[in-house]
Amino acid sequence: xxKTTQPTSMDCAEGRAANLPCNHSTISGNEYVYWYxxxxxxxxxxxxxxxxxxxxxxxxSLIITEDRKSSTLILPHATLRDTAxxxxxxxxxxxxKLIFGTGTRLQVFP
Amino acid sequence: DTGVSQDPRHKITxxxxxxxxxxxxxxxxxxxxxYRQTLGQGPEFLTYFQxxxxxxxxxxxxxxxSAERPKGSFSTLEIQRTEQGDSAMYLCxxxxxxxxxxxxxxxxxxxxxxx
Numbered sequence: 001x002x003k004t005t006q007p008t009s010m011d012c013a014e015g016r017a018a019n020l021p022c023n024h025s026t027i028s029g030n031e032y033v034y035w036y037x038x039x040x041x042x043x044x045x046x047x048x049x050x051x052x053x054x055x056x057x058x059x060x061s062l063i064i065t066e067d068r069k070s071s072t073l074i075l076p077h078a079t080l081r082d083t084a085x086x087x088x089x090x091x092x093x094x095x096x097k098l099i100f101g102t103g104t105r106l107q108v109f110p
Numbered sequence: 111d112t113g114v115s116q117d118p119r120h121k122i123t124x125x126x127x128x129x130x131x132x133x134x135x136x137x138x139x140x141x142x143x144x145y146r147q148t149l150g151q152g153p154e155f156l157t158y159f160q161x162x163x164x165x166x167x168x169x170x171x172x173x174x175x176s177a178e179r180p181k182g183s184f185s186t187l188e189i190q191r192t193e194q195g196d197s198a199m200y201l202c203x204x205x206x207x208x209x210x211x212x213x214x215x216x217x218x219x220x221x222x223x224x225x
Contacts, residue, residue, distance in 0.1 A: 043216030043219055046215070097166065100154070
């Protein structure tokens with residue numbers, strides 16, 4: 001079973017920040033938080049991962065709470081092409097397999 | 111295009127037939143994964159290889175399923191005596207073992223429909 005909890009769906013206006021929450025209250029000390037997304041009819045795409053510190057790359061920012069029991073993925077300026085299902089996954093540093101939940105369906109509207 | 115290719119992209123077969131899918135990973139990646147995804151669900155892990163060794167198989171991988179990666183490059187997934195419940199998207203991914211975060215690169219998938 002997936003070790004994360006995410007809202008089923010969210011909406012976001014184009015150009016605004018999309019903040020996608022994830023609860024992972026049973027995360028252990030050596031587990032990372034990974035985010036992938038899946039655009040309709042495509043394979044999942046890696047976005048970002050982190051352990052304790054906040055992380056940022058060209059796609060998104062990841063904010064992890066101090067107790068590491070939850071995190072938020074931030075897409076700073078959402079575009080229509082960001083419409084996708086976003087998966088929050090908890091796993092080891094060199095994770096052998098990804099355990100996907102049902103993710104959050106993000107709809108970006110004009 | 112992630113560099114991971116899968117063939118065929120679509121397969122329609124009749125119940126009871128055997129099917130085989132192929133995955134070509136990114137050339138320098140030594141890990142290769144197979145996942146299955148049904149409508150409305152996230153992908154489910156099936157199995158993975160490091161080079162030619164199959165290191166883990168999910169309980170989802172029944173006796174009718176077999177995967178190989180004979181030379182540590184491409185991989186095949188065969189389903190024997192297909193059932194309607196095998197209808198799904200079969201995804202392949204690859205990664206470079208030991209790389210920070212072990213990002214997995216996914217192919218476009220093979221959509222199987224069993225009639």
